[in-house]
Amino acid sequence: IAGITQAPTSQILAAGRRMTLRCTQDMRHNAMYWYRQDLGLGLRLIHYSNTAGTTGKGEVPDGYSVSRANTDDFPLTLASAVPSQTSVYFCASSLLAGGSNNEQFFGPGTRLTVL
Amino acid sequence: DAKTTQPTSMDCAEGRAANLPCNHSTISGNEYVYWYRQIHSQGPQYIIHGLKNNETNEMASLIITEDRKSSTLILPHATLRDTAVYYCIVRPILRGAQKLVFGQGTRLTINP
Numbered sequence: 001i002a003g004i005t006q007a008p009t010s011q012i013l014a015a016g017r018r019m020t021l022r023c024t025q026d027m028r029h030n031a032m033y034w035y036r037q038d039l040g041l042g043l044r045l046i047h048y049s050n051t052a053g054t055t056g057k058g059e060v061p062d063g064y065s066v067s068r069a070n071t072d073d074f075p076l077t078l079a080s081a082v083p084s085q086t087s088v089y090f091c092a093s094s095l096l097a098g099g100s101n102n103e104q105f106f107g108p109g110t111r112l113t114v115l
Numbered sequence: 116d117a118k119t120t121q122p123t124s125m126d127c128a129e130g131r132a133a134n135l136p137c138n139h140s141t142i143s144g145n146e147y148v149y150w151y152r153q154i155h156s157q158g159p160q161y162i163i164h165g166l167k168n169n170e171t172n173e174m175a176s177l178i179i180t181e182d183r184k185s186s187t188l189i190l191p192h193a194t195l196r197d198t199a200v201y202y203c204i205v206r207p208i209l210r211g212a213q214k215l216v217f218g219q220g221t222r223l224t225i226n227p
Contacts, residue, residue: 035214043159045214058214103149104159106158106160
């Protein structure tokens with residue numbers, strides 16, 4: 001693995017089902033993020049993690065949960081999917097949570113459709 | 116975060132320099148200028164960032180005006196692969212994770 005990976009690449013999901021989007025990075029970055037991208041709304045932050053063992057809410061956290069059991073993995077779970085969660089989901093990571101050199105590196109994205 | 120203003124779209128000929136402007140007239144002293152781009156169907160890609168000095172890396176150059184109210188991203192020899200939406204983002208230096216606020220960006224098309 002080189003960089004940040006996401007799985008699955010795409011998924012069609014029935015409403016009400018539970019779904020976990022996976023994100024793994026091998027850069028030993030401390031901070032990780034989940035965004036969703038919707039047409040006309042740009043990227044919006046769902047949840048973030050400053051470091052392993054900690055998580056925080058972004059601007060659109062409702063309906064989503066995350067965990068950060070270790071440095072490398074940051075899964076995003078939809079407990080009961082709804083059609084409004086149809087979107088492209090991007091995971092990102094940065095070496096540090098703050099400071100001047102904390103550029104974020106993004107994964108390739110997961111395209112999720114909830115019917 | 117300070118608001119940024121970018122042209123909606125630009126065209127550039129392959130092999131020429133692409134100069135993408137960004138206005139950030141309300142930028143604060145502790146805010147950096149970041150540039151990202153997003154190629155169609157891919158995740159955003161970090162390009163470069165700076166505070167007040169001009170910066171250059173293997174991808175691009177960043178020119179920030181002396182009053183820091185505007186900046187220009189320069190792709191010195193644009194290729195077809197540089198066709199993407201380019202985002203200028205201003206963000207403060209803070210402790211803790213921070214979201215990136217992507218505006219509408221500039222859709223840059225490199226023409227053969």
